[in-house]
Amino acid sequence: MFSFVLRRLLVAIPTLIVITALAFFMMKVAPGGPFDLERPMPDEIRERLLERYGMDQPVWKQYLDYMVNLAQGDLGPSLKFHDKDVAELIGEGFPVSIMIGSLAMLLAVFVGTLLGAIAALRQNKSSDYAVMGFAMIGVSIPPLVMGPILALVLGLYMNLLPTGGLNFNRYGLSVLVLPVITLALPQIAIIARLMRASMIEVIRSNYIRTARAKGLSAPAVMVRHALRSAVLPLVSYLGPASAAVISGSLVIERVFQLPGMGAYFVDAALQRDYTLVMGVVVVYASLIIFLNLLADLLYSVLNPRVKFDS
Amino acid sequence: MLRNRIIKAALVTTSLLALAACGGGQPNNSDSVTLHRGNNAEPLSLDPHRASGTWENNIIGDMFVGLFTEDASGSPIPGMAESWEVAEDGLTWTFTLREALWSDGEPVTASDFVFSLRRISDPQTGAQYVSLLFPIEGIAAASRGEISPDQIGVRAIDDRTLEISLENPAPYLPGLLTHYTAFPMPQHVVEQYGDEWVRPENIQSNGAFRLSDWRTNNYVHLVRNENFFDNSNVCLDEVFFYPTVDNSAASRRVRNGELDLNMEFPGQQLDFLMREIPEYVRVHPFMGTIYFSLNTQLEQFEDAQVRNALGMAIDRTFIAEQILQAGQPPAYSMVPPGVANYPGGVAASWSNIPVEQRRETAREILEAAGYGPDNPLRFEYTYRATGDNPRIAPVVQNDWSSIAEWVIPELIVNDTQIHYDNLRASDFQVADGGWIADYNDPYNFLFLAEFRSVPMNYSRYNNPEYDALVTAANQELDLAARGQMMAQAEQMMIDDMPIIPIVFYVNKNLVSPRVTGWVDNVVNIHRSRYICFNDVEAAE
Numbered sequence: 001m002f003s004f005v006l007r008r009l010l011v012a013i014p015t016l017i018v019i020t021a022l023a024f025f026m027m028k029v030a031p032g033g034p035f036d037l038e039r040p041m042p043d044e045i046r047e048r049l050l051e052r053y054g055m056d057q058p059v060w061k062q063y064l065d066y067m068v069n070l071a072q073g074d075l076g077p078s079l080k081f082h083d084k085d086v087a088e089l090i091g092e093g094f095p096v097s098i099m100i101g102s103l104a105m106l107l108a109v110f111v112g113t114l115l116g117a118i119a120a121l122r123q124n125k126s127s128d129y130a131v132m133g134f135a136m137i138g139v140s141i142p143p144l145v146m147g148p149i150l151a152l153v154l155g156l157y158m159n160l161l162p163t164g165g166l167n168f169n170r171y172g173l174s175v176l177v178l179p180v181i182t183l184a185l186p187q188i189a190i191i192a193r194l195m196r197a198s199m200i201e202v203i204r205s206n207y208i209r210t211a212r213a214k215g216l217s218a219p220a221v222m223v224r225h226a227l228r229s230a231v232l233p234l235v236s237y238l239g240p241a242s243a244a245v246i247s248g249s250l251v252i253e254r255v256f257q258l259p260g261m262g263a264y265f266v267d268a269a270l271q272r273d274y275t276l277v278m279g280v281v282v283v284y285a286s287l288i289i290f291l292n293l294l295a296d297l298l299y300s301v302l303n304p305r306v307k308f309d310s
Numbered sequence: 311m312l313r314n315r316i317i318k319a320a321l322v323t324t325s326l327l328a329l330a331a332c333g334g335g336q337p338n339n340s341d342s343v344t345l346h347r348g349n350n351a352e353p354l355s356l357d358p359h360r361a362s363g364t365w366e367n368n369i370i371g372d373m374f375v376g377l378f379t380e381d382a383s384g385s386p387i388p389g390m391a392e393s394w395e396v397a398e399d400g401l402t403w404t405f406t407l408r409e410a411l412w413s414d415g416e417p418v419t420a421s422d423f424v425f426s427l428r429r430i431s432d433p434q435t436g437a438q439y440v441s442l443l444f445p446i447e448g449i450a451a452a453s454r455g456e457i458s459p460d461q462i463g464v465r466a467i468d469d470r471t472l473e474i475s476l477e478n479p480a481p482y483l484p485g486l487l488t489h490y491t492a493f494p495m496p497q498h499v500v501e502q503y504g505d506e507w508v509r510p511e512n513i514q515s516n517g518a519f520r521l522s523d524w525r526t527n528n529y530v531h532l533v534r535n536e537n538f539f540d541n542s543n544v545c546l547d548e549v550f551f552y553p554t555v556d557n558s559a560a561s562r563r564v565r566n567g568e569l570d571l572n573m574e575f576p577g578q579q580l581d582f583l584m585r586e587i588p589e590y591v592r593v594h595p596f597m598g599t600i601y602f603s604l605n606t607q608l609e610q611f612e613d614a615q616v617r618n619a620l621g622m623a624i625d626r627t628f629i630a631e632q633i634l635q636a637g638q639p640p641a642y643s644m645v646p647p648g649v650a651n652y653p654g655g656v657a658a659s660w661s662n663i664p665v666e667q668r669r670e671t672a673r674e675i676l677e678a679a680g681y682g683p684d685n686p687l688r689f690e691y692t693y694r695a696t697g698d699n700p701r702i703a704p705v706v707q708n709d710w711s712s713i714a715e716w717v718i719p720e721l722i723v724n725d726t727q728i729h730y731d732n733l734r735a736s737d738f739q740v741a742d743g744g745w746i747a748d749y750n751d752p753y754n755f756l757f758l759a760e761f762r763s764v765p766m767n768y769s770r771y772n773n774p775e776y777d778a779l780v781t782a783a784n785q786e787l788d789l790a791a792r793g794q795m796m797a798q799a800e801q802m803m804i805d806d807m808p809i810i811p812i813v814f815y816v817n818k819n820l821v822s823p824r825v826t827g828w829v830d831n832v833v834n835i836h837r838s839r840y841i842c843f844n845d846v847e848a849a850e
Binding site for chain 1: 352354355356357360433434436437438439440441450453454455505508509525526527528529550552553554555556558559560562563565566568725726727728730731734
């Protein structure tokens with residue numbers, strides 16, 4: 001297993017280089033630049049700014065410089081947030097995104113698997129339809145709509161929760177409730193559907209029949225044998241899904257006014273903040289590679305049929 | 311085994327959430343008087359020389375005070391200046407500074423001003439906004455690298471006497487000097503920390519508040535500056551500024567008492583808010599204009615009559631009432647109502663004629679110019695993909711094509727950055743745009759049509775007579791006579807219609823009725839030093 005992990009990590013390096021190169025050159029091809037503002041600045045000042053950020057160099061040179069700095073762990077200064085550098089911005093935003101994303105993912109996995117398992121065991125009964133109906137709603141109502149509705153009902157009308165911001169000193173942990181639920185709902189729905197499908201398949205398989213024939217109690221069969229195989233498809237889904245949820249959601253951050261990293265994916269690109277775009281690309285790509293690796297390892301733990309050393 | 315762990319983790323999560331839910335929606339009680347301000351966007355910089363937005367001005371102007379500052383109604387009043395004299399030619403202003411301290415107890419001196427104005431003139435600083443200070447002698451040349459920043463016309467006579475020389479007489483100087491580009495900086499701090507001087511642990515300021523904490527995309531936290539010269543009249547101990555990008559969400563937070571005010575709400579919600587919380591809604595005119603630029607360098611827009619025809623056809627009332635919906639006044643001039651030092655009264659000659667009739671006239675004009683079924687007038691209308699602009703575009707397209715079926719506008723949408731890039735490069739035919747004044751004076755609008763303002767003069771309007779009149783007005787020391795001349799120039803420009811004014815901006819503020827000291831004003835500047843709460847005032 002160790003050599004497997006090592007191999008995967010080595011493959012990750014060229015992958016990252018390709019991804020950053022693609023992102024870098026695509027970004028440079030896009031028209032406009034960070035210093036094309038509504039109110040133009042004197043040419044002299046513009047030139048000095050380009051010089052300061054090395055943007056007066058040929059693009060290939062800029063890329064090489066960037067990669068050399070990146071190898072040393074330097075993500076560079078932000079071109080838009082003049083008082084902060086990219087590492088600082090991501091360092092402030094990423095923990096918030098991770099906190100909210102992981103809570104949402106945990107909630108989603110717990111509730112989603114439970115609902116999915118229930119639906120599978122009560123297949124075609126009313127509780128199955130109820131769960132699947134809920135899942136349909138969860139998938140089809142986007143957070144952009146669900147967030148404001150929850151904020152209106154739970155925040156404004158019932159006055160139970162703050163409707164936005166992340167000021168722990170003022171409101172404590174209650175600020176997390178609405179964003180975590182909103183972020184988790186679509187995931188709960190997807191996970192419940194995945195879980196139901198795979199659970200139905202598993203409980204029809206021969207070894208479950210064998211286990212039942214041996215006279216094991218129904219809960220023991222379900223929990224010890226069925227559930228363990230049924231979560232396998234879920235694990236492959238969770239890798240990339242967690243990366244997406246953990247790295248922050250623009251919508252959730254806007255609706256609940258949270259200082260996460262998700263907004264940078266859109267804002268930095270629109271404002272041509274090249275270094276910040278590269279920063280979030282590097283972080284996001286590394287996260288996906290890492291979580292996919294983690295999912296594969298977890299898969300092997302759960303499924304003894306998967307071997308690494310072949 | 312894994313399942314157990316998942317369940318454990320989920321239990322932890324749910325209990326955490328349940329715990330969190332007990333927090334409730336009410337703010338903590340504390341002795342310090344705290345204002346929570348919704349401030350529209352995240353500041354890109356708190357360094358007065360690197361900032362460029364109104365939302366940054368709200369924070370920076372709470373921390374720093376220039377020679378002049380704003381009163382509660384946004385009008386210029388003396389700040390660091392105690393008294394001043396203007397030489398007869400209007401070119402040299404000599405200021406006597408009040409005795410004041412930085413937040414670390416060091417005195418604010420004339421050399422802090424000299425240092426700051428030299429720093430912003432230095433192209434190395436990369437001050438995007440330095441052009442605002444070009445009326446001060448030598449700043450334009452220094453920012454182009456032609457002279458050293460040491461040679462600009464700003465001198466410290468002694469610690470409390472500052473002399474500023476101008477390129478032209480500028481009777482509007484007090485208004486201009488309220489802008490953050492002209493603020494003093496603590497020389498001893500900037501020299502010690504360089505670009506890092508603006509970090510909360512380093513910064514010192516001379517205004518009512520000082521920076522305590524800045525969490526990106528979360529909040530900027532200011533606290534009372536005990537050394538502020540007027541500290542005894544400041545009610546608030548702390549101010550939080552929140553980057554409320556989603557203004558629907560911000561409206562909910564104001565209604566829920568999480569924010570005391572927010573400086574924007576969606577126009578479409580006006581009716582709803584007026585029904586639900588009328589005592590919060592503050593709508594009033596603002597110093598800005600939405601206008602279209604016509605590229606006068608193109609053959610089809612060379613003719614002022616043709617340009618007027620396109621201007622006539624637009625139903626501004628429809629755009630204001632049906633699209634924007636927040637009481638924006640239709641615009642027939644560039645300078646909005648309520649701007650200081652200005653008599654107003656400028657309007658397109660056809661502004662009082664009903665729009666149907668105007669379209670008839672427009673058709674006649676275009677036919678006379680040689681357009682018709684065999685020679686259609688085709689042009690591209692480019693607009694920004696943000697805000698209400700995508701909803702205005704089809705309306706004006708329809709307005710133009712209702713002149714005649716042979717007027718064929720095409721719609722092109724662009725990202726804001728690319729849009730303005732194209733405008734500056736003169737790569738457009740008709741394009742939308744907006745202008746919000748930096749300081750309260752008609753010249754801050756009219757300079758946009760001066761030929762020397764290219765590339766900001768997007769339409770490339772070139773009328774030497776207009777330029778001469780505006781320049782002459784700026785030489786005039788009598789503010790009333792100057793205003794008349796400015797108005798005369800604006801009328802001349804509007805008759806030529808290189809730009810088509812559409813509507814004037816309005817401010818849409820939501821302010822809790824708890825807040826006192828808030829005065830609606832045309833510059834929409836509301837310094838926190840004047841703000842208090844009625845319950846706090848009642849307790850005193």
